[in-house]
Amino acid sequence: MTRRSPVSMSIAGERGLPAPSPDALAHSERLRSLIVERIGAAGGWISFAEYMQLALYAPALGYYSAGAAKFGDEGDFVTAPLISPLFSRTCARRISRWLSDTGTDAVLEFGPGTGRFAADALEVLAEPGSALRRYALLEVSGDLRARQAEQLQAVTAVEWVNELPRGFRGVVFANEVLDALPCERFVVRGEEWWRLGVGLGSSGFEWRVRPPDGAAPGDTEFVEAAKQRIKDLAAQEQALPEGYCGEWHPWLDGWMSALSAAMDKGVVLLADYGLPRYQLLHPDRMQGSLRCHYRHYAHGDPFAYPGLSDITAWVDFSAVAESACRAGFRVAGFTTQTAFLMGAGIEQELQTMAAGLDPSSPDYLSLARGTRTLLLPGEMGESVKFMMLTKNIDEHEMLDEPSFALRDLRDSL
Numbered sequence: 072m073t074r075r076s077p078v079s080m081s082i083a084g085e086r087g088l089p090a091p092s093p094d095a096l097a098h099s100e101r102l103r104s105l106i107v108e109r110i111g112a113a114g115g116w117i118s119f120a121e122y123m124q125l126a127l128y129a130p131a132l133g134y135y136s137a138g139a140a141k142f143g144d145e146g147d148f149v150t151a152p153l154i155s156p157l158f159s160r161t162c163a164r165r166i167s168r169w170l171s172d173t174g175t176d177a178v179l180e181f182g183p184g185t186g187r188f189a190a191d192a193l194e195v196l197a198e199p200g201s202a203l204r205r206y207a208l209l210e211v212s213g214d215l216r217a218r219q220a221e222q223l224q225a226v227t228a229v230e231w232v233n234e235l236p237r238g239f240r241g242v243v244f245a246n247e248v249l250d251a252l253p254c255e256r257f258v259v260r261g262e263e264w265w266r267l268g269v270g271l272g273s274s275g276f277e278w279r280v281r282p283p284d285g286a287a288p289g290d291t292e293f294v295e296a297a298k299q300r301i302k303d304l305a306a307q308e309q310a311l312p313e314g315y316c317g318e319w320h321p322w323l324d325g326w327m328s329a330l331s332a333a334m335d336k337g338v339v340l341l342a343d344y345g346l347p348r349y350q351l352l353h354p355d356r357m358q359g360s361l362r363c364h365y366r367h368y369a370h371g372d373p374f375a376y377p378g379l380s381d382i383t384a385w386v387d388f389s390a391v392a393e394s395a396c397r398a399g400f401r402v403a404g405f406t407t408q409t410a411f412l413m414g415a416g417i418e419q420e421l422q423t424m425a426a427g428l429d430p431s432s433p434d435y436l437s438l439a440r441g442t443r444t445l446l447l448p449g450e451m452g453e454s455v456k457f458m459m460l461t462k463n464i465d466e467h468e469m470l471d472e473p474s475f476a477l478r479d480l481r482d483s484l
């Protein structure tokens with residue numbers, strides 16, 4: 072989420088990025104006009120969350136809703152399931168175990184992207200003895216749904232759902248979905264946090280700061296969320312300096328309560344780039360964690376090529392834990408990707424997949440490369456975190472979960 076762009080952190084403006092094709096540029100201009108209209112209708116200012124919602128999810132035009140390649144070499148970024156099948160297979164071993172331990176039989180995957188995770192995970196989940204009876208995919212993007220159907224055409228056990236299934240019993244999985252939810256941006260002004268939104272200037276979209284004085288939709292919620300964060304940081308003897316910019320995900324609470332309302336019993340496994348609150352909102356990160364990905368360039372300008380560039384912000388896992396607890400979940404685990412995958416048995420999975428391969432063969436080298444990218448601290452190993460939530464699970468049903476025992480980071484939340 073977010074995402075890993077092989078050409079790393081070259082922060083560039085629109086003109087510093089590779090030029091899109093004329094068709095892609097025309098598409099971006101249509102989306103730009105729609106957002107300009109919205110800003111005009113709102114009196115000259117919209118929140119950054121509204122801008123991001125339109126840029127990523129406006130019907131037929133947003134980055135995820137429309138046909139840009141997005142994933143893989145021809146796209147803008149790669150995610151863990153595309154880096155190596157080891158990721159999905161290792162997660163699937165634990166998911167399979169949780170289904171049988173808790174007497175449940177369904178998996179629901181949120182935001183499946185290309186469908187690669189499901190394709191690889193289902194090889195493990197379909198092994199003899201597995202409790203799985205139903206694998207459902209929930210995807211907001213029609214374009215990605217079509218790609219998932221193509222990826223999974225040989226698999227009969229999957230189905231697509233438009234909303235959370237009622238009375239769900241099983242495991243919910245979401246990789247790099249929370250950081251694709253629209254985020255609110257703020258800037259520190261004296262003792263207060265002000266809203267950083269989007270207006271129109273002579274050369275296009277511009278950042279516009281305003282105090283949350285009740286005149287714009289969402290101001291009241293913004294003030295509440297800011298107060299809570301200022302109080303939490305003060306408890307850690309931390310204050311953010313003047314001019315600091317940061318983000319949070321305002322729809323997290325709603326997402327979590329809808330998930331809990333739909334769930335009778337089960338486990339939620341979330342994986343995303345992120346940190347506990349006091350590490351994420353830290354003076355070392357004066358410009359926050361907002362990042363855009365376009366043709367494998369990671370850049371910092373969300374106004375460059377709207378609809379052609381991914382936008383993402385790191386997840387505040389303290390906020391995820393708070394929303395989860397309010398919604399009736401228990402935070403059963405929080406750790407790094409490396410610790411999760413090691414605890415979940417990636418080494419055994421690697422041995423199985425590498426068995427019989429010549430160490431100089433392309434398949435072996437690709438497995439080795441993928442393992443490094445998933446596990447090395449400077450790659451995804453430390454920056455991606457895993458969180459496990461449970462609902463209506465008795466302690467005795469899931470004993471000593473090894474995937475979170477190796478490095479329990481819940482104290483840092």
Ligand SMILES: C[S@@+](CC[C@H](N)C(=O)[O-])C[C@H]1O[C@@H](n2cnc3c(N)ncnc32)[C@H](O)[C@@H]1O
Pocket residue numbers: 072135150151152153181182183184185188209210211212215245246247248251252
């Ligand atoms: C960065 S991609 C990650 C895709 C995939 N999980 C992976 O790891 O490759 C984010 C995905 O979440 C989807 N998405 C975003 N908001 C969603 C929502 N509210 N419900 C379901 N899917 C959502 C996007 O359309 C996209 O498929």
